[in-house]
Amino acid sequence: MLNLVLFGPPGAGKGTQSQKLIEKYGLIHLSTGDLLRGEISQGTALGLEAKKLMDEGILVPDHVVIGMISNKLDSNKDARGFIFDGFPRTVAQAIALDELLKSKNSAISGMIALEVSDTELEHRLLLRGKDSGRADDANPEVIRKRIKEYNDKTAPVADFYKNQNKFTSVNGSGSKESIFDTIAVVTETL
Numbered sequence: 001m002l003n004l005v006l007f008g009p010p011g012a013g014k015g016t017q018s019q020k021l022i023e024k025y026g027l028i029h030l031s032t033g034d035l036l037r038g039e040i041s042q043g044t045a046l047g048l049e050a051k052k053l054m055d056e057g058i059l060v061p062d063h064v065v066i067g068m069i070s071n072k073l074d075s076n077k078d079a080r081g082f083i084f085d086g087f088p089r090t091v092a093q094a095i096a097l098d099e100l101l102k103s104k105n106s107a108i109s110g111m112i113a114l115e116v117s118d119t120e121l122e123h124r125l126l127l128r129g130k131d132s133g134r135a136d137d138a139n140p141e142v143i144r145k146r147i148k149e150y151n152d153k154t155a156p157v158a159d160f161y162k163n164q165n166k167f168t169s170v171n172g173s174g175s176k177e178s179i180f181d182t183i184a185v186v187t188e189t190l
């Protein structure tokens with residue numbers, strides 16, 4: 001199985017590059033942000049709870065996203081592999097993901113981190129907010145809060161994979177195509 005973690009701050013291009021990876025390698029895309037927005041649009045209790053935090057740019061509790069990922073792994077038993085996008089976002093999530101995959105005799109193949117400067121991220125997210133309709137993309141204060149959450153709680157996840165020799169960083173500025181070419185080269189070494 002090919003199990004990739006696509007890593008990077010909000011606006012780094014994880015969603016865009018995930019789409020390209022799915023097309024090329026036939027993997028299942030697991031984005032916790034998309035799954036949470038799905039819960040919100042269905043009006044579930046989980047969605048209502050998550051919405052308050054998401055609108056403020058704060059991470060939802062670990063057990064919520066770990067539970068969603070666990071369900072998705074169970075319902076895609078025949079998958080060739082997965083792209084984890086926006087997950088794991090804390091070290092506790094990374095540990096839980098290792099355990100979930102281990103119980104299925106699988107493991108993370110590698111983490112690919114997209115590196116983009118904070119100034120470019122803010123600019124990209126404000127632009128995306130005009131089309132995405134996402135409340136958390138429209139407000140500069142919330143954007144800065146999301147980047148802060150990333151720096152405080154998510155950035156340490158990179159060390160978790162560095163310690164397992166599974167970490168590669170890629171320059172996330174430039175054309176979508178050239179970034180994808182680099183990601184594909186890395187993917188094929190995994």
Ligand code: AMP
Pocket residue numbers: 010032033034036053054055057058059060061062065085086087088089090093136146
């Ligand atoms: P995203 O679509 O990945 O930018 O996620 C949007 C929002 O959903 C984040 O700002 C968090 O509030 C929440 N979220 C998504 N994935 C996670 C995760 N793995 N852990 C905690 N919160 C998450």
